[in-house]
Amino acid sequence: MPRWRTCGCSRSSARRSYQSTWRAWTAAEATRINPDGDVELPDDVVRTFTVVPCTVCGGVLKPDVVFFGENVPKSRVERCYSLIDDANAVLVLGSSLTVMSGFRFVRYAAKAGTPVLIINQGLTRGDPYAAFRVDLPLGQALGELVRKASGPSHA
Incomplete structure (x- = not known):
């Protein structure tokens, strides 16, 4: 379940608790809602945009994920x-x-003797540690795996 964390008080809450506020705002203001959830907004709306604050401390909310440059x-x-x-x-996809x-x-898995399998298009930093590697786009590799696991089709 997607969660949000407040940068101020570190309170964590379910995304759905804020979803109705965002949905009402984007429905009223968005010129388009893209398939990935991003919205296209008119310039005057972007200039006056304010972030929905934490209901406890008023701090900025962010997805409960680790952004580039942050510590896990x-x-x-x-x-x-x-x-x-x-x-x-360990499977890397x-x-x-x-x-x-x-x-x-x-590195930890390889040092412990746990096999590492990597599916990725192109080289990876983990290749020297991999017991097995597939150099394909992920969608193609997983599609082939599903077809093979499903066995022959019965027409």
């Missing part, structure tokens, strides 16, 4: 290491592993 919370990193400790393999926050888990 220590508890989340520890949870990932624990999952790798219990895993039979569609990532160059350029950012340390993902790459460190590949």
Whole structure:
């Protein structure tokens, strides 16, 4: 479930608690709502845009994700290491592993002897650690995997 975190008080809440406010605003102001959820807004609306504030501290809300340049919370990193400790393999899908926050888990798994499998178009930073690698666009690779796993079709 998508969550939002307040930059001020670090309160976390479900996105749906703010969704009605955004939906009403975008429905009234948007000239177009794109398939990815982005909206196209007239210039006068953009100039007067204000962010929906946290209902507790009035701080700025942001998706509860780690943006580029931010640190991954220590508890989340520890949870990932624990999952790798219990895993039979680590599968990397569609990532160059350029950012340390993902790459460190590949190195950790390889050092522990847990096989790393990578599906990505082009080289990745984790290639030297991979036990198996598929160099294809992710959609194509996963589509082929599903077709093979489904077996012969019966027409």
